[in-house]
Amino acid sequence: MVRFGNKDLAKYPFLKEAFSYITKYDFKLEDLDSKDYLHLIDKAAEKIENYLFFGRFEYQINYSKTHETIVQEEVIIFLISLLLIKSISIDVVTKKFALMESMRFEKYLISDLNTADRDDKTIKLILYKIFEDLFSTKILLEVDVYNFYKIRINDYLDHPIAFQEKEWNLINRTLHNGFVYLDGSEIVRLFRNELYLLIIDRIKKMSITRIPDTIMAISKSIKSRWEQIHHSINAPVSNAVTPPCIQHIYDQISKGENLPHPARLLLGTFLIYSNKTLEEMLELFKRLPDFDEKITRYQLEHLAGKRGNSKRYFVPSCEKIKLENLCYETRICQGISNPTQLIRKKSGI
Amino acid sequence: MSDTLSFDSNNSGKNGKHGSKYQNAEPDDKNKNWLEGIFRKYYFYHYSQLELGELINEHEFGFRLFDGKIRRHLAFNDKKELYAYIIKFSPSDIFYSSSRYQSPTAEIDQKGWIGSDLIFDIDGKDLHLECAQSHNLVLCKDCSFISKGIISKCVGCNSTRLQIIDIPCARCIKSLNVEVKKLVEILDDDFGIDSECIFVYFSGNNGYHVHVVDKNFYNASAKKRNAFAQYLMGKGYLIESLGIRRNNEGVLIPMSNKILYNQGWRRRIFDSIHLPIQNHKIDDKFVKKYNRMQDANNNNIQDIINTHILDLSAKIDPNVTMDIHRIFRLSGSINSKSGLIKAFCKDLDSFNPFVDACFIGDSNVEIESKLNIKISLKGKQFSIKPGKNTLPEYVAAYMICKGIGDIQNQT
Ligand SMILES: [Zn+2]
Ligand SMILES: [Zn+2]
Numbered sequence: 001m002v003r004f005g006n007k008d009l010a011k012y013p014f015l016k017e018a019f020s021y022i023t024k025y026d027f028k029l030e031d032l033d034s035k036d037y038l039h040l041i042d043k044a045a046e047k048i049e050n051y052l053f054f055g056r057f058e059y060q061i062n063y064s065k066t067h068e069t070i071v072q073e074e075v076i077i078f079l080i081s082l083l084l085i086k087s088i089s090i091d092v093v094t095k096k097f098a099l100m101e102s103m104r105f106e107k108y109l110i111s112d113l114n115t116a117d118r119d120d121k122t123i124k125l126i127l128y129k130i131f132e133d134l135f136s137t138k139i140l141l142e143v144d145v146y147n148f149y150k151i152r153i154n155d156y157l158d159h160p161i162a163f164q165e166k167e168w169n170l171i172n173r174t175l176h177n178g179f180v181y182l183d184g185s186e187i188v189r190l191f192r193n194e195l196y197l198l199i200i201d202r203i204k205k206m207s208i209t210r211i212p213d214t215i216m217a218i219s220k221s222i223k224s225r226w227e228q229i230h231h232s233i234n235a236p237v238s239n240a241v242t243p244p245c246i247q248h249i250y251d252q253i254s255k256g257e258n259l260p261h262p263a264r265l266l267l268g269t270f271l272i273y274s275n276k277t278l279e280e281m282l283e284l285f286k287r288l289p290d291f292d293e294k295i296t297r298y299q300l301e302h303l304a305g306k307r308g309n310s311k312r313y314f315v316p317s318c319e320k321i322k323l324e325n326l327c328y329e330t331r332i333c334q335g336i337s338n339p340t341q342l343i344r345k346k347s348g349i
Numbered sequence: 350m351s352d353t354l355s356f357d358s359n360n361s362g363k364n365g366k367h368g369s370k371y372q373n374a375e376p377d378d379k380n381k382n383w384l385e386g387i388f389r390k391y392y393f394y395h396y397s398q399l400e401l402g403e404l405i406n407e408h409e410f411g412f413r414l415f416d417g418k419i420r421r422h423l424a425f426n427d428k429k430e431l432y433a434y435i436i437k438f439s440p441s442d443i444f445y446s447s448s449r450y451q452s453p454t455a456e457i458d459q460k461g462w463i464g465s466d467l468i469f470d471i472d473g474k475d476l477h478l479e480c481a482q483s484h485n486l487v488l489c490k491d492c493s494f495i496s497k498g499i500i501s502k503c504v505g506c507n508s509t510r511l512q513i514i515d516i517p518c519a520r521c522i523k524s525l526n527v528e529v530k531k532l533v534e535i536l537d538d539d540f541g542i543d544s545e546c547i548f549v550y551f552s553g554n555n556g557y558h559v560h561v562v563d564k565n566f567y568n569a570s571a572k573k574r575n576a577f578a579q580y581l582m583g584k585g586y587l588i589e590s591l592g593i594r595r596n597n598e599g600v601l602i603p604m605s606n607k608i609l610y611n612q613g614w615r616r617r618i619f620d621s622i623h624l625p626i627q628n629h630k631i632d633d634k635f636v637k638k639y640n641r642m643q644d645a646n647n648n649n650i651q652d653i654i655n656t657h658i659l660d661l662s663a664k665i666d667p668n669v670t671m672d673i674h675r676i677f678r679l680s681g682s683i684n685s686k687s688g689l690i691k692a693f694c695k696d697l698d699s700f701n702p703f704v705d706a707c708f709i710g711d712s713n714v715e716i717e718s719k720l721n722i723k724i725s726l727k728g729k730q731f732s733i734k735p736g737k738n739t740l741p742e743y744v745a746a747y748m749i750c751k752g753i754g755d756i757q758n759q760t
Contacts, residue, residue: 145610145629146608146610146629148610152565153540153565154565154566154569154573157569157572157573157576162576163572163576166585166587167587167589167590169576169579169585170576170577170579170580171579171580171583171584171585171586171614172585172586172587172589172590173613174609174610174612174613174615175539175540175580175612175613175614176538176539176541176610176612176613177538177539177541178540178541178542178565179541181610181612183608
């Protein structure tokens, strides 16, 4: 078994090795009722509130302690977070949490990969460990070529992103001798989705007989605050005909799923075409797990042609939508080449 | 695609396009009967030409018979069983799945797919060669008139129901070879597939099938195979992958600080447009040369790159590569569109399909030609005049398969 002798493990509390730091002291969930853990519970609650209500992951690991304590605390905070999310038990919340948390870990990984001295064995071990154990993918370091990482073509294509985003399609990757070559930040990005699914899985698989009272109280308050803000979703297009591709996006949003970039573009241009106000559009995008108001506002204005000298973007054609795998054609789509034609068709224009 | 059968080609609906020309023939159709005999004779004497792997019982077989019927989802326990079937039915075409199945005779979703070699199909028709315009023929489906060259309406009856009869020439084969070599090179350089694992076959008419036997790709799903095909065709290449991006005004800017490992498509394109990239980074020299090139081409660098990609990519049929349930012409069997066999090409440069894939006998027969044509087979040139000609069986078989000649009464 790999031995991690340093505080880097604190950044990756989902690893078995990190977990062993608390099991060897016989930590039990009931212990969380004790006052000794209050500061960790508070820290977990604050993190979750930042994720859910502000879309921010401004989280700081407290490094002013012994290595051992740092790792222990981070593992416990991670566990408390999972407990809180489990007891809130709202699907959308779980997904949003998992996405934000995976993005946080991703950030650590990227900085470790890009800044660490490549001879630092520990970082490499952590990486190989994560990739091999959690995602059963073997990554190799190509020392001869600028420290690129490489992964077998077949393994690469097991990652959904290879099919979802153009830039990640095989054609736009560097292939050589049976391997896909990736730099540090790319290889981590490749695993974002897997990290996300892993966290969801951990939450689902958690079986707890009794949730400590302190935790229960916090989860109840977060839950009611969430419910106040998010009442049930209504498709903002009042017209009776919603093109099936757009409906599918609404359904995905309702389920708390994240949208790939082309789907956002389709939804944005479609809403602009339907004369929705910026506020109305933001109301919808707010439900995306990685929502960031500033960025979304900027992007929507850009699409509408209201930024700089940018030109207005139009709703993509059915052909384009099909290419992006976003088409969910039904009978009503017969004879159209752009989803906007459905609106005109029904309203008789 | 008629050198393979896809899953839905089971019904006769498609036969109008690809099927046997004998499907509506009378039982005593002279051409059909003669050809059936010739094929049977070939299989009787040249059975060992059929290339069958060890696990014959795990593959699906399919046959097209001389009456146009297609039989699919068949399996044989051993070579003897297959041999008996072929001699009994004398099929016009024999197909064999590249996939192995737990039960090859079951319905498609019940077969229990085990895996499949990677297969690439390069068809002369998809190359749109200039020479093809001069030597291909067009058959009118209404009045059966045959014209030379490319026409949009029948000269005899003005019908637009036309069918191209391809009569590939040596130049066509050369162009196909170029495509095969491009494919093999990308497979080798980018996919790391050893040339010993790549098997090239002449399809028997106007194309090549390239089989990759590599355990790394044997289990790849249809979705992955499609990604391979898109890669080989250079479809969807973004200029950003070359380290060039477009700014807000649409001006292209080289990204000079990124390390661009110069391999794969990037290397191929940079080499082809003669843009130097040193130490896997875009340097001043590159930017200078790049700007000059951009000025000279009115900023239309995207078009230039697309042209180069078109030139460098392999012209494969992506549907064939991604369809894991397709059945392919069996190597060593006769292609009823030409009378030539699908043949393994040990060395592409020295392989001559008009010699090395021609296995029909050479006793003379009388044949009535519908037109004036030159045919070169087994290293001999034949100048054929309209009307009666005395020709070797292999030339007669070629003409009947192409639908340009009729066999005369045998004595
Ligand atoms: Zn005609
Ligand atoms: Zn030609």
